[in-house]
Each structure stands twice: as C-alpha cells, then as structure tokens.
Amino acid sequence: MPGSLHIITLVKWVPDAQLERQIGEDRRLIRSEGILGELDEHPLEAALQIKEQYDTEVRVSALTMGPPGASAAVKKALQIGADDGFHLTDEALQAADIWTTSVALTAAINFVRSTASDSDFLVLTGMASEDGETAAVPAQVAARLGIPALTQATDVVLKDGQLDVDRISGRRFQKVSAPLPAVVAVTDQANEPRYPNFRAIMKAKKKPTTTFSLAELGLTHYAVESKVSLLAAEPRPEREAGEIIHDDGAAGQKTVEFLSKEGLL
Amino acid sequence: MTQVLVFFDRVDAHLTPAQAELLTHADALGETVVVTGSLPAQGAAPLAVKGVTGVLTGDGPIYAPNPALAELVATAAGELYPDLILGSDTPDTVDTLSQAAVSLNAGLITGATGVTGSGAATKSVLAGSWRTTAQISEDGPLLATLRPNTASQQVVPAAEPEVVELEVKASSVVRILEESELPDSGRPNLTEASTVVAFGRGVDGDVTLVEQLADELGAAVGASRVATDAGWIDHSAQVGQTGVTVSPQLYISVGISGAIHQKAGMQTSGTIVAINKDEDAPVFEIADFGVAGDLNDVLPQMISELRRRKG
Ligand SMILES: Cc1cc2nc3c(=O)[nH]c(=O)nc-3n(C[C@H](O)[C@H](O)[C@H](O)COP(=O)(O)OP(=O)(O)OC[C@H]3O[C@@H](n4cnc5c(N)ncnc54)[C@H](O)[C@@H]3O)c2cc1C
Ligand SMILES: Nc1ncnc2c1ncn2[C@@H]1O[C@H](COP(=O)(O)O)[C@@H](O)[C@H]1O
Numbered sequence: 196m197p198g199s200l201h202i203i204t205l206v207k208w209v210p211d212a213q214l215e216r217q218i219g220e221d222r223r224l225i226r227s228e229g230i231l232g233e234l235d236e237h238p239l240e241a242a243l244q245i246k247e248q249y250d251t252e253v254r255v256s257a258l259t260m261g262p263p264g265a266s267a268a269v270k271k272a273l274q275i276g277a278d279d280g281f282h283l284t285d286e287a288l289q290a291a292d293i294w295t296t297s298v299a300l301t302a303a304i305n306f307v308r309s310t311a312s313d314s315d316f317l318v319l320t321g322m323a324s325e326d327g328e329t330a331a332v333p334a335q336v337a338a339r340l341g342i343p344a345l346t347q348a349t350d351v352v353l354k355d356g357q358l359d360v361d362r363i364s365g366r367r368f369q370k371v372s373a374p375l376p377a378v379v380a381v382t383d384q385a386n387e388p389r390y391p392n393f394r395a396i397m398k399a400k401k402k403p404t405t406t407f408s409l410a411e412l413g414l415t416h417y418a419v420e421s422k423v424s425l426l427a428a429e430p431r432p433e434r435e436a437g438e439i440i441h442d443d444g445a446a447g448q449k450t451v452e453f454l455s456k457e458g459l460l
Numbered sequence: 461m462t463q464v465l466v467f468f469d470r471v472d473a474h475l476t477p478a479q480a481e482l483l484t485h486a487d488a489l490g491e492t493v494v495v496t497g498s499l500p501a502q503g504a505a506p507l508a509v510k511g512v513t514g515v516l517t518g519d520g521p522i523y524a525p526n527p528a529l530a531e532l533v534a535t536a537a538g539e540l541y542p543d544l545i546l547g548s549d550t551p552d553t554v555d556t557l558s559q560a561a562v563s564l565n566a567g568l569i570t571g572a573t574g575v576t577g578s579g580a581a582t583k584s585v586l587a588g589s590w591r592t593t594a595q596i597s598e599d600g601p602l603l604a605t606l607r608p609n610t611a612s613q614q615v616v617p618a619a620e621p622e623v624v625e626l627e628v629k630a631s632s633v634v635r636i637l638e639e640s641e642l643p644d645s646g647r648p649n650l651t652e653a654s655t656v657v658a659f660g661r662g663v664d665g666d667v668t669l670v671e672q673l674a675d676e677l678g679a680a681v682g683a684s685r686v687a688t689d690a691g692w693i694d695h696s697a698q699v700g701q702t703g704v705t706v707s708p709q710l711y712i713s714v715g716i717s718g719a720i721h722q723k724a725g726m727q728t729s730g731t732i733v734a735i736n737k738d739e740d741a742p743v744f745e746i747a748d749f750g751v752a753g754d755l756n757d758v759l760p761q762m763i764s765e766l767r768r769r770k771g
Binding site for chain 1: 524525527530550551552554555556557558559561562563566567568569570571580584585586587588589590591592593594595596597598602633634635636637638639640641642655677685695696701702709710720721727728731732733735739744745746747748749750751752753754757758759760761762763764765766769
C-alpha cells in the first residue's frame with residue numbers, strides 16, 4: 196500500500212517505580228512484576244494523534260523486548276490504541292546492555308516492517324526507560340537503521356512525509372525538520388496520554404500479537420553479547436528523617452537557625 | 461598513558477562549568493584531545509587548559525542534532541585510538557556518543573558519576589536508590605557521559621592547543637529551522653548551584669516568596685513537574701526523573717509532596733529542608749529538617765530572619 200505510513204512505537208515493560216525496586220544477587224534487576232513504562236505512553240499517544248490527523252492510512256505497531264511477562268506491556272499498548280503488537284523474547288537477552296538492546300530492537304523493527312508492504316515508516320520511542328534510564332537506545336537504533344534521531348521532542352508534526360519536531364536541549368529550544376524515515380524520542384511534555392476505556396479494552400482482545408525469538412530474526416547469541424557488564428550493585432543507604440517542627444509562628448527563624456548551625460548560610 | 465577523547469557538541473566563548481568539569485575529569489585520567497562540532501570566533505582559546513593537547517573539528521560547523529556529529533567523533537577515534545571517549549550527560553551528547561558507539565562497535569555508559577582508565581564506570585540507578593559499577597567486557601574504547609557535580613572544575617590555564625580539521629561535513633538530512641536560548645534568570649544555574657530552592661503545587665501560582673528566599677540565599681530556583689506543567693516557571697527548572705538531577709549542598713523543598721519522580725532528582729543533595737503543610741507528606745521522610753506549616757507563613761519568617769541577620 197504505497198503512500199501509507201507504518202509507525203512502530205517502542206514500549207518497555209518495567210518494574211513499577213512506585214514500588215520498591217531491587218537488584219538481585221545475580222546483579223540483575225528483579226523483574227517479576229511490571230507495567231508498561233509511563234514514559235512510553237507518550238510515544239504511543241503521539242502515534243495515535245498522527246494516525247488521527249494524517250491523511251493517508253496509518254498503522255501503529257507496538258514493539259517490546261523483554262521477558263515473557265512483557266506481553267502485558269504489549270497488551271496495554273493495544274488497549275490504548277495500537278493496531279498490533281510484537282514481543283521479542285529470548286533468554287539470551289537477559290542483562291542486555293544498551294548495545295545489545297539496540298541490536299535486538301533494530302532487527303525486530305526490520306522484522307515488524309517486513310509484515311507491511313512498502314510503506315513509509317516512523318519509529319517513536321519514550322525519552323528514557325524507567326529502569327535502564329540510559330536515554331541512549333533511540334539514537335543507537337537510529338544509527339543502526341541509518342536514519343536520523345530526533346530526541347527530546349515536545350511536539351511532533353508530520354506533513355507530506357516531512358517531520359517537524361520541537362525539541363529542548365538543555366536551555367536551547369529548537370524546531371528541526373527531517374524526512375521520513377526517522378526515530379523520534381518523545382518526552383512527557385509532548386502530550387497527555389489517553390486512558391483505555393471499556394470499549395477499547397474489549398477491542399484490544401481481537402488485535403494480533405506476534406511473539407518471536409532471536410532465531411526468527413536470524414540473530415545468534417553471539418550477535419547480542421553485551422559490551423558492558425555489571426560488576427557490583429548496592430542500595431544507596433536510605434536518608435533518614437530528621438527533626439520536624441510545627442509552625443508556631445517562629446518556624447522560619449528556627450529553620451534559619453538550623454541552616455546557620457549547619458554552616459549552610 | 462590513557463588517551464581520552466572529550467566530546468563537546470559546541471564550544472562557545474567561555475567553557476561552561478560542565479565542560480570545565482569534564483576537562484578536570486579527563487586531565488586526571490590521562491592525555492586529552494577535544495573533539496567539537498563548533499568553535500567560537502576566537503578559535504581554540506577557551507580550550508587553552510592544562511591537559512588538552514589538541515582540538516579536532518569538522519569541515520565547517522556541525523550543530524546538534526546533526527548526525528554528522530557522531531561521524532566526527534568516530535573519525536576522531538579512528539585517528540587517535542582513545543581508551544575513553546567522554547562527554548557531559550546532556551541529551552545532545554548522549555545522542556552523539558550513542559551513535560558513535562555503534563560505528564565504533566564499542567560499549568556505552570550514560571549518566572556515570574565516575575570512570576576509570578580501564579573502562580569501568582559508576583552510576584546511580586533506579587531513581588537514585590542504587591549505585592552500580594559497570595565494566596566494558598572487551599578492549600576499549602569505553603564511551604561514557606558524566607553527570608554534573610562529579611568533579612571539581614579546577615581548570616589550569618595553558619597554551620592554546622592546535623586545531624586540526626577532519627573531513628566531516630554536516631549532513632543535510634536534519635535541518636534546524638529555528639533556535640532560541642532561554643533568557644538568563646540572573647540566578648545561579650540549577651545543576652551547578654550550591655543551594656536550590658524548589659517549589660511545587662503548594663505555591664499555587666505565586667512564586668514571589670520563593671524567589672525572594674532564593675535571592676536571600678543566592679540560590680537557584682527549581683520546581684516540581686506540577687509547577688512546570690502549570691507554566692509557573694519554565695520546564696528547564698523541573699527537578700526529577702524527567703527533569704534535571706541536582707545535588708546541591710542545600711535543597712529547600714517548598715510545597716512539594718516528594719513523589720518518587722521528584723525524589724529521583726534531588727535525594728543525593730547534601731542537606732534537605734522541607735516546608736509542607738501536610739505533616740505526612742513523603743518529602744519529610746528524607747528531609748534533615750522539616751517544617752509542617754503553611755509556606756505563606758513560614759517563608760516570610762525565613763526571609764525576614766535572613767535579612768535581620770545580614771543586618
Ligand atoms: C513518568 C513520570 C515522570 C515524572 N517526572 C517528574 C519529575 O521529573 N519531577 C517532578 O517533580 N515530578 C515528576 N512527576 C510527577 C510526580 O509524580 C508528582 O506528581 C509531582 O512531583 C507532584 O508535584 P508537587 O509535589 O508539586 O504536587 P503535589 O503532589 O500536589 O503536592 C503539593 C504539596 O504541596 C503541599 N502544600 C499545598 N499548599 C501548601 C501551602 N500553602 N504551604 C505548604 N505546603 C503546601 C501539599 O501538602 C502537598 O504535599 C513524574 C510523574 C511521572 C508519572
Ligand atoms: N526492551 C525494550 N523494549 C522496547 N523498547 C525499549 C526497550 N528498551 C528501550 N526501549 C525504548 O527506548 C527508549 C529509551 O530507553 P533507554 O535508552 O533504556 O532509556 C524507551 O523509552 C523505549 O521507547
């Protein structure tokens with residue numbers, strides 16, 4: 196279907212940041228439970244807005260790489276509004292570093308693309324995963340695909356195959372443009388993600404999900420060997436609560452006294 | 461001797477504190493060459509710093525987010541065979557080093573708090589609740605971005621380094637249509653300030669008292685996401701998981717509940733003082749000194765006490 200657009204959103208299944216997160220004895224993050232990363236709802240929302248506004252046919256696929264439980268993230272993405280889901284899962288991807296993640300996700304993106312006839316494509320990602328927090332995967336995926344990476348996007352507009360992206364880089368604001376295909380990493384400033392309603396949840400049950408392993412991507416375990424490994428991990432000692440006073444009309448003075456005593460003035 | 465390639469996306473007339481800090485890190489590790497997308501009109505003069513032995517640029521300026529910046533770093537690395545390629549932990553630098561790591565077939569660690577010449581890096585993960593040490597598994601180079609406030613900024617002046625142009629040109633695929641810089645608030649830079657006064661929903665749109673307190677203390681002003689989303693201050697002031705991480709000597713939290721996402725950006729501060737009218741606010745769990753009270757009462761008391769002490 197020439198002229199059509201295929202948006203692939205990368206969504207990660209992460210341990211809920213509201214609960215206590217732990218790194219185990221094996222120096223791996225404990226991933227027994229998780230959610231679709233909240234920051235990855237923003238690229239999904241951006242994709243759905245493009246789909247609603249773009250004048251050709253748009254297909255939105257959600258792709259995740261993670262353990263079997265990560266299918267929950269795909270399911271949530273389908274409920275929010277993605278058309279189909281893809282889940283790459285393989286034992287060899289445990290403890291994947293940035294390098295490995297981007298190798299595997301790039302191959303997976305090519306796999307997902309091969310399920311559509313020659314349409315334009317756009318990869319949308321979150322600004323950072325809530326567990327890895329490296330913010331490096333989008334640019335590495337773009338480099339491997341040989342296409343531009345536009346990160347820190349606060350607004351994404353697509354017109355006639357041309358992307359206009361507002362981005363913030365430190366104290367510098369930019370409006371940049373690039374042709375498709377591209378990778379755009381969307382921040383939490385870009386939009387307000389929608390919640391799936393009952394209808395959408397019902398509809399999602401009929402949407403297709405494809406689960407695949409490295410072998411189906413033609414990747415050997417050697418091809419996904421991490422470049423970086425964790426030597427040590429320790430919890431930071433928790434801060435302890437100090438003195439709490441109630442304002443009786445002089446709390447401000449007492450606070451300044453505290454600062455003065457601590458040598459902070 | 462460890463060879464360090466330091467990447468700056470741009471060099472302006474004066475080094476930024478983060479750039480000075482990175483050069484201090486690099487100088488402690490070995491011999492430094494700087495590779496940069498652009499130099500100011502006076503050339504390499506701002507890089508006339510002890511430890512910097514040379515400067516590499518492209519053929520004409522290359523500005524972020526142009527993908528040629530990564531090609532520039534990879535080309536520089538192809539000439540020098542560095543053990544380490546370092547940059548500041550800013551989005552543009554993370555992008556460039558991430559892309560360069562692909563062409564160099566090399567490991568990458570972002571947001572590090574320290575690196576060694578042998579390719580190990582420490583960092584704080586899971587919203588600052590864990591500390592990890594990671595190591596590249598093969599012979600280098602290791603590419604890493606370093607967080608601010610992880611070294612002193614003691615740059616020592618030295619002779620101006622020589623500049624060599626590499627044959628890398630800006631790509632035309634990404635075009636910058638508009639660019640502007642946020643106006644200077646006149647206050648210290650948030651990530652580098654020794655004191656930060658941060659406010660949240662509790663100020664209910666009125667930042668006057670917070671700004672007065674900050675100015676009495678010579679502090680930078682930060683905010684919670686609720687406060688930046690409401691437009692009470694620019695997004696660049698947001699402290700937390702999706703804003704900046706700060707680690708000042710003193711962090712004063714005003715009318716902020718202390719959600720995990722906010723804590724992620726400030727819990728490594730030296731001393732935390734919290735003012736919140738809800739004595740059960742989670743911020744009190746990590747505060748060294750807390751005031752349960754209305755900020756509209758407590759801040760004026762603090763301001764007048766500070767003024768009284770100054771006499
Ligand atoms: C993926 C994700 C990323 C996020 N990233 C960030 C981030 O980077 N930074 C961030 O800050 N948040 C972030 N958030 C939002 C975060 O979860 C909280 O919602 C936010 O920090 C709350 O801001 P607040 O404390 O100002 O508001 P509230 O939680 O509403 O707290 C306001 C506080 O002010 C107190 N108060 C009210 N009136 C007064 C008064 N007169 N005097 C004294 N105290 C008063 C109240 O008791 C209350 O404790 C993120 C959320 C998500 C999901
Ligand atoms: N395992 C994964 N599966 C799907 N998407 C991912 C994965 N890891 C990273 N991403 C995407 O890349 C973005 C940045 O992740 P990171 O570089 O880990 O901070 C995330 O917001 C996701 O969109």
